Amino acid sequence: MLKQRAQNVSRRSFLKAGAAAAGSVAIGSMLGAGIGKTVSAATGGAGAGAELGADAKTEAAAKTATDSAKNNPSTLSYTRSTCGPNCTGGCGLVACVQDNEIKTIIQAADYPEEEMNPRGCLKGLSMNNLIHGPERLYAPMFRTGAPGKDEFEEVGWDEALDKAGSRLREIMDTYGPDSVGCMVQVAATGHVHKGALSRLASINGWTMHGGYDMNGDLPMSAPITFGVQSEELESYCWPDARYLMVFGSNLAATRIPDAHFLTEARQAGAKMVVFDPNYSVTASKADEYFSIDSSADAAVALGMAKVIIDEDLYDRDFVITYSDLPLLINTATNKKLTATEVADIEAPADIPEYRESYVVATDADVADGSPAAVDPTTLELSGSVELEGSFEVRLKDGTTASAKTAFTLLREQLKNYTPQQVEDESDMPADDLVRIAREAATTRPLHIIYGASNYQWYHGDLKGRALSLLPVLTGNIGNAGGGFSTYAGQYRMRFNCGAWWKFDGKGPAWMPFEYLVHGPTKTMTAPMPTNGIKAWIVYCGNPFDQHNLNNRLCEMVEEGDLELVINLDFQKTTTSLYSDILLPGVSWYEKTELVSSPVHQYLQLMQPAIKPLGQCKPELWIFRELARRVCPGTEKNFYDHLEPEAAAEEVIKLLLETGGTEVEGITLEHLREGPVKLRHSNPGDKRIPFYDQIHHKVPFPPQSFPEKIETTAQFVKSGRIEFYKDEDTFIKLGEALPVHKPPFEESEYALDPTIRDRYTFAYLSRNSIHRVHSTHSNNRTLLELQNEKPKAFINPTIAAEKNIEAGDEVEVYNDRGSVTGFAVLDPGIRSNVVIFEEGWWSAYTGNSYNTLIYPHIKPTHEVYFVPQMWSPNTNWNECLCDVRKAVG
DSSP states (O other): OEEOOOOSOOHHHHHHHHIIIIIHHHHHHHHHTTOSBOBOGGGTSOOOOOBSOOSHHHHHHHHHHHHHHHHOTTSOEEEEEEOOSTTSOOOEEEEEEETTEEEEEEEOOOOSSGGGOSOOOHHHHTTHHHHTSTTBOOSOEEEOSSTTSOOEEEOOHHHHHHHHHHHHHHHHHHHOGGGEEEEEOOGGGOTTHHHHHHHHHHHHTOEEEOHHHHTTOOOTHHHHHTSSSOOOOOGGGGGGOSEEEEESOOHHHHOGGGTHHHHHHHHTTOEEEEEOSSOOHHHHTSSEEEOOOTTOHHHHHHHHHHHHHHTTOSOHHHHHHHBSTTSEEETTTTEEOBTTTBTTOOOOTTOOTTOOOBEEESOTTSTTOOEEEOOTTOSOOOSOOOSSOEEEEEBTTSOEEEEEEHHHHHHHHGGGOOHHHHHHHHOOOHHHHHHHHHHHHHSSSEEEEEOHHHHSSTTHHHHHHHHHHHHHHTTOSSSTTOEEEOOOOSOOBSSOOHHHHSBTTBOOEEOOTHHHHHOOOTTOOSOOOTTOOOEEEEESOOHHHHSTTHHHHHHHHHTTSSOEEEEEESBOOHHHHTOSEEEEOOOTTSSOEEEOOSSSOEEEEEOOSSOOOTTOOOHHHHHHHHHHHHSTTGGGGGOTTSOHHHHHHHHHHHHHHHSOGGGTTOOHHHHHHSOEEOOOSSSSSSOOTTHHHHHHOOOSOOOOBTSOHHHHHGGGTTSSBOSOOOSHHHHHTTOSSOOOOOTTTTTHHHHOGGGGTTOOEEEEOOOOTTOBTTBTTTOHHHHHHTTTOOEEEEOHHHHHHTTOOTTOEEEEEOSSOEEEEEEEEOTTSOTTEEEEOTTOOHHHHSSOGGGGOOOOOOGGGGSSOBTTTBSOOOOTTOOEEEEEEOOO
């Protein structure tokens, strides 16, 4: 355990102290170069309108700069855009352009809240290395060689689109429209252009693969427990907490623009405790750090829950009002008792089909427990509800059922999580577990951060469900600074985008990506095309490197199972090498786009700082032209009478007009002036998750866009936070209540029992500070910082046993695949773990690091299917391996 003391100098005071000296110099320098307001000579003056200087002198200089830029194409111009990889940052950046080349990128620092400025990291600031780099695409291409070989010929747009359209039509006619699969990443970074692919798929009946679950970013505990896709505190709410518990999230490396809020939270008086198998940058900033065993978080959380309940530290009224723990469970069937089966009570009238009226006991002094029906359309309860107890309940069929409250069953189950038992299972010291549990229960607000790396395990849903107990038991949901947050990917839609992403109210077909490489399962509820996926349109992703069992994808192309792959990207990636047709798109400095993020409230624009390079085209234009060829006449649904930028602006207007209360009153003109806050229902400037549920007794869940409430409300039929799940699959697996299950038993060992002694290391592919997943793998600035060498991180004791020295080239392997890297001996890595940082292209590693990882599918992820809401989630970390010196 490591203890540290917070420093006294705040980031805010530091920035204020330097503002007078540094800020005026920076702005003065830019004005000297000929800018004031953001004006782009390269795009004819259509900039973001974000002011870099506000007084009269600055405005005069800006006008002079504008006139100069218009008269001299070589003059430097500055345009505000928004950085848009899959990092959730959504940082406003300014591109400095000369002769249609981005010379440098700087932070815009134009957010109204002082604490939000500046935003951006070295990855975003060196993006011009990719835009003008050697892998840049400049024209459409056909593959002329074998899959995986860099053998292509350039062709014109008409030839490329005609071939793409005819081949798609041929495959649709042969195998059915749903045999065309479409993949798009991080929807919230591209409401316009990514929405265009969804719209095209909706028109033609194509199949979409949800990027959220495909990337392992869907926190399945969220729909299971709260009925939502995810709900998290925005980063500038972190300082409102007074107790921060971070489980397996390395925020200082993966949320660089927001990491300072953790420091500010500590400076404001919060305590931060980090739990992680491996010592991370975030752990180094914590007040206390505990190295717990891999995937043992549920045991730790349940041990703490036991302390909180045993010592009566829980908020009884909160638990009764907002959770399902008072509901009665039939101990013979393990099902919740419903009002329709209990004698002498009736379910309330007009309950929606997606709700169920369950039963509580309202008076323990009466033998039958005075059962009462619970109205699932409100969180208001009448009478005195019993939280604990055993009851005999008469049923309408004349029989009697023995029942206990879910809370009673939880208390009984927690007998298996004594502090000593938890220490034996997790390495969390028993005394510290008790102390931390008491601190967390008595220090408000409590905020738990649950990292994606932590829930990308086979039992990640169980871990999240167990951890969710802590803020709910202590009443830390729905108030400023408190809650349970997951931060992974820019998928969550912040407003209703269905008017553009669907067509005539109908969306595309859907199939989770995992089934593409795994095949169907007996327990799946998701649809699957009768003839499988035969064509694949890949936009804004690199799955032939970046997804589990990616070698299976390569084989599907090589063997002809995937008859056509069309790739839209502005670079030639590994995925491009396995594609038949390359349709070159553009970067976020070459188009107009609308962006939102789950970690802050700002709606922002991407804006063109340069004209599209070569023959590259905005993706909206590409999808419009594909529509023209696949189904002539449907191009009219993509504003075919307008040029791409004008069409994109019309889409943005449509989204803002139809997006609901979250975007009410926001216009394109507002966004051109700079970032604009989304609306929320709670008082104050900061959005509070579940506010309406806690303060206005609105049933769970809040809406998860773009789905309708009835679609996701079926996940929590009681309208409450649910810890007891009585769907058959949960009961069969012994997971009706949150439990701890060790890793690998139901996954790797079940798949091949012989590996138990052969592969003894957990293979973790953590995020790198130098990449955003696959993006920036080829960024020459960041490659230089890594000595252009992929790294494998190993505990020194294990390295000594295997005669591995620092810097040795090593092979990390299992029966499925292998990857090579250079050894880093790190004493902060647990001895049963090998880490390989994800995101490397195969060109740098020989094979993809994902060849080792199998697409295990957990049956609880298949109980329902709602795209990107309840769906099989990739569990990257549920993988075993070994490591040795590389041969040769």
